[in-house]
C-alpha cells in the first residue's frame with residue numbers, strides 16, 4: 001500500500017466525528033491493507049497499517065523506540081522544506097499553528113507532488129513512498145546507534161520527508177512524534193479488525209490481551225479466523241498489559257462481592273517477571289515495567305530471585321520495593337533510584353536494596369491463567385514460589401505458612417469489615433501504602449482499570465499530571481525552569497488543570513530543569529512549551545471549576561510531590577477523574 005493512500009485515509013478518519021463511522025473507515029483501511037496477501041516481507045502491510053493507524057511503529061510489547069526528539073524531527077522537516085527553511089522556522093510555525101502535523105503539511109516538499117505532475121497522479125510511480133518503506137526506514141532509524149547516530153536519524157527522516165506530499169508529511173510527522181490523534185484508539189482497532197475479517201469482537205479482544213500486538217492479531221484474524229485467534233497464547237518473554245485498580249472503599253467492595261481478597265498495597269514500582277528456566281540452554285529472565293519497558297538490567301536482585309526460586313516457565317505480576325537493612329519498606333522515591341537505571345547498577349545496588357513481592361500469576365508451566373479466578377491464580381502463585389515440598393505445608397492456606405514463602409504477597413479472604421480494618425492498620429504500621437481489595441472470583445483483565453481491583457489508601461488523593469509547559473525563573477533561579485504547567489488526559493488530547501511551583505527545592509529545580517530541557521518544544525520569552533513526556537505527582541487542596549485552564553477546572557494550592565518516572569503521559573490521570581474528584585476536598 002502506498003503511504004499516500006494511508007495518509008489519505010487517515011485524513012478521512014481525522015475529519016470524522018462519529019465513532020461508528022471511524023470504525024467503518026478503519027475497517028475498510030484494514031481490509032484494503034489486508035489484500036496485500038502475496039507479500040513475503042515481515043511484518044506484512046496489514047500489520048503496519050494496524051499500528052500506524054494508532055500512531056505506533058512497533059508492537060506495544062516491543063520496547064524499541066525511535067529515540068528521536070522533536071527538535072531532530074523539526075530539523076528533518078526544515079531540510080526537506082528547502083534551503084531557506086531552518087528548524088527555527090518550523091518551531092515558530094508550531095508555536096503559531098500548535099500541531100506538528102499541520103506544520104509539516106504547511107510546507108511544500110516537492111517530493112511526490114512534483115513527480116505526479118509528470119505521471120498524471122503519482123499512482124504506482126516507482127518513487128511513490130509505500131507504507132513498508134516508511135516502516136523500514138523508521139526501523140533503521142530506531143536501530144541507529146553510537147556516535148553520529150542522531151545525525152543519521154535526521155538524515156533518514158529527511159529522506160522520508162523529502163519524498164512526501166503535504167498530506168503524507170502530516171501523518172509521517174505525527175507517527176514519528178507519537179501524536180497520531182485521529183481518534184483511533186485501541187477499542188476502535190479491535191472493532192475494526194472484527195468487522196474487517198468477520199471474527200467476533202470478544203475473540204479479538206482476548207487475542208489482543210495475550211499478544212499485545214494489533215498487527216499480529218489483524219493478520220491472524222485475516223489468515224486463520226476465529227480458530228487462529230483462539231489459539232493465540234501468552235508468550236514468556238513478551239509483556240502483557242498490567243491490570244489496574246480504582247480507588248474504592250471497603251463498604252463498596254463488600255457490597256458487591258460476597259467476600260473480598262485483601263492484600264497489602266506495597267509502595268514500590270510495578271514489575272512483571274517472565275522466567276524460562278534453562279536445562280540445555282541458559283535461563284531467560286525478563287523484568288518489565290508497568291509500561292512494558294524492559295528493566296531487567298536495572299534489577300539484578302529480581303533476576304537472582306527468579307533463578308534461585310523458579311523451576312518452571314512463569315509470568316508473575318508484582319511490585320519491586322526498596323527496603324532498609326531490617327527489611328522494612330522504604331518510600332517509593334527510593335525504588336525509583338534503581339528502577340530504570342542503565343549505568344552504575346552495581347553502585348546503586350549498594351545504596352538501595354530492593355526485593356520483589358508477587359501478587360499474581362498469569363502463566364505457569366505452559367498454562368495461561370488469565371481467565372482463572374483470582375484465588376486459583378493465587379494458589380498457583382503460592383506453589384510456584386514455594387520451593388519446599390508440598391507435604392511440608394499440609395495446611396496450605398495458613399497465613400503463617402504464606403508468610404514463610406519469600407516473594408509471596410500475603411492475601412486474606414474475608415467478609416468482615418473489622419478484620420479488613422485490622423489488616424489495613426497492620427499494613428500501615430508495617431510501612432506499606434494501604435491495602436488492595438480484590439474480587440476473589442475475578443479474571444485478570446490486562447490493561448483494565450476495572451472495579452475488580454480497588455485500592456484503599458488513607459492519605460490524600462493525588463493527581464498524576466503531564467508537564468506541558470514551564471516558565472524560566474528570575475534572578476537566582478534564572479537558569480531553572482519553574483512554575484510547571486500541568487495537564488490531564490481528555491478525549492482530544494491534553495487539557496491544562498493548573499500550574500505548580502510549590503514544594504520544590506533549588507536542587508530539585510535543577511534536576512527537573514535537566515529532565516525537562518530536552519523536551520522543550522518552543523519558547524517565547526520566559527514561557528516554555530514542553531512536549532508531553534514527564535509526569536508529576538501533585539497534591540492539592542481542592543479542585544474548582546475555573547475558566548483559567550482549558551480543562552475547565554483548576555487545582556487549588558497544588559504542590560509538587562515527585563516525578564512519576566514509571567509513568568508515561570498515557571498513564572497520567574484523566575479529565576474524567578478530575579471531574580469525579582471535583583467538589584470533594586482531598587483532605
Ligand SMILES: Nc1ncnc2c1ncn2[C@@H]1O[C@H](COP(=O)(O)OP(=O)(O)OP(=O)(O)O)[C@@H](O)[C@H]1O
Nearest residue numbers: 244245263264265266267269270319359409436455
Ligand atoms: N497487592 C497489590 N496488588 C496490586 N497492585 C499493587 C499491590 N501492591 C502494590 N500495588 C501497586 O498498586 C498499583 C495499583 O494501583 P493503580 O492500578 O491505580 O496503579 P497506579 O496508577 O500506579 O497507582 P498508585 O499511584 O496508587 O500506585 C499497582 O499498579 C501496583 O504498582
